[in-house]
Amino acid sequence: MTLYTNMPLELVLEGFNDEMENMQEIWSNGVKMQVMPVAPGMGKIVRLLECQLDDYLNPKFMPGNIIHYQ
Template sequence: MTIYTSMPLELVFEGFKDQLGPFVDITISGIRMQVEPISPGIGKIIRLMDCPLDAYLRPELSPGTVIAYGSVM
């Protein structure tokens, strides 16, 4: 990765290593995703990690979508 900037690197990378809350990696229908648990068995999609390219176009798999995953695991 190359970054061209006139800003100090301390400002550019501030908070880069800070990780938000605990995430869970789950697989549903062959799509591996990272989910932030909201309540038991329900979570918000953070990102898709391993899936076919057309899965990124499906609105039900977009980041921020709330899904049920408890019975699928």
């Protein structure tokens, strides 16, 4: 991979080696997604892992949305 930027390398790679926060993989409505827990039974969608192509266009599965799960 080649990255062309006028920013210092320290700024570009800042936080690259930091540990990710506690993430969970869950199934919701037939979609496997990665969520960051915000409360018991609730999580913020980080990304979709396994789904149909149409699910990427569904606004309820947008990253950043809060979902309820068991």
